[in-house]
Amino acid sequence: MTQDSLSLMRHSTAHVLAAAVSKLYPHVKLGVGPAVEDGFYYDIFLPETITETDLSRIEQEMHGIIEAKVPFVRQEMSLEEAIRFFKDHKQDFKVELLNDLAQKGTTKAGAEVLEDVGDASAQASVYFTGDFVDLCRGPHVEDTGKIGAFKLTKVSGAYWRGNEKNPQMQRIYGVAFETQEAFDQHLVMVEEAKKRDHRKLGKELDLFHFSELVGPGLPLWTPRGTTVRNTLDEFVWRLRKQYGYEKVTIPHITKKDLYVTSGHWEKYKDDLFKITTREGHEFAMKPMNCPHHTQIYASSRRSYRDLPQRYAETTMVYRDEQTGELQGLTRVRCITQDDAHVFCRESQVKTEAFKIWNIIEAFYKPFGFALKVRLST
Structure with missing residues (x-):
């Protein structure tokens, strides 16, 4: 099974989950899946x-739907008709x-919602799975009998459309695989991962802790943990140093003007920790280092002969993450970055890019990480 067909099967499993929940809880209001x-x-x-007990009941209902091999039947509606239909169904x-x-x-509402619902069109598609109807652009497997091994794993809170001003939803998670063998292998991997969970190890090895007085998402590193970080x-x-990088140091706050100039203020102002001085000036805790580093470069007139300029530092950045999104060290409000920026001529870009790759590869190789390159903007 290809990754695309596996994703399609998992999407169909989400719809079976919604069908089962709708049968057990007729008053449920559905979001996206x-x-x-x-x-x-x-x-x-x-x-x-x-x-957890409810998850078992829902799973049993899902198994019944899957065993019945119920077809997924697509139907097109105009947007007006679809709106009336779902209004009638509350x-x-x-x-x-x-x-x-x-x-x-x-x-x-983000890529996941668009993937589930669809984008601009005069039409909307719905899928019938027996008596259950859901808004979805599809596609799906032919019938529910094509769904492989699955398990509901947990329930967590999630704001509707990721906005804390919207209603709090309950997000039911599950895993699904084509075969029972692949499913069993995944469960073994999950159990092994639990033994190596950094939150568990951090506490057992006395590496870092969190304090309610300090605040969520703000890790406190012990002497042992700090030794690991420094190493x-x-x-x-x-x-x-092998590739000519020089250390720089920047402050952890900046005037609002820097981010207005860079464009970050307009895009990320809601994610910033903001400070207003007693004189009324607006500052922010830095969520990234790029604009600061550009100001070091811009502090002097430079010749093309001075390039490349390579600046680097290990420093902290701060982002006002929502409390419900915080998790161990993987999602925090205070992030440590080993960050670097290269100012170079266009003819030097390829060489500098390979140097960056060499540093990354050399750093992760001792830890057994297999790396892949994926470009983004």
Whole structure:
């Protein structure tokens, strides 16, 4: 099974999950249910809280739907017809998405929602799975019998469309694989990963801790943890030095003007920790280092002969993440970056890019990481 067909099967499993929940909880209001890495999820709105016991009941209902080999039947509707249909079924979140599609041409709710619902069109597609109907652009497997091994894993909170001003949904997660063998292998891997969970090891080895008084997402590094950090930092600095990088140091705050000039303020102002001085000046804790480093470069007039200029430092950046999104050291409000910026001529870009790759590869190789390159903008 290709990755695309596996993703399609997982998406279909999410719809079976929604069908099962709708049967057990007829008053449920459904959000979206995309495929994600290793599985799927579905966001639901219920007055009662879904428990581990409830997950078992939902799984049993899903197995019944799968064993019945119910076809996925696609039907096209006009947006107006679809809005009326989901209004009649009291599915407010679906109506909201359809209204956005009708009025704005997009849901503006992120790639996962667009993948599940669709983009600008005069038509909307729904899928019938027996008596259950869901808004979805598809495609799906032919029938529910084509769904492989799956398991519901957990329930967590999630704001509708990722906005804390919106209702709090319950997000039911699951994993799904083509065969029982692949599913079993995944479960073994998950159990092994639990033994190596950095949150567990951090506490057992006395590397870092969190304090309610300090605040969530702000790790406190112990002497042992700081020794590990310093050892890693010394290692990466030895690698950088081989390729001509120079240490720089920048402040952890900046005037608002820097981010207005760079364009970051308009895009990321809601994610910044902001400070207003007693004189009324607006500052922010730095969420990245790029604009500061550009100001070091811009501090002097430079000849092309001075290039490349390579600046690097290991420093902290700060982002106002939502409390519900914080998790161990993988999602925090205070991030340590070994960051670098290269100012060079166009003719030097290829050489400098390979040097960066060499540093990254040399750093991760001792830890057994196999790296892949993926470019983004």
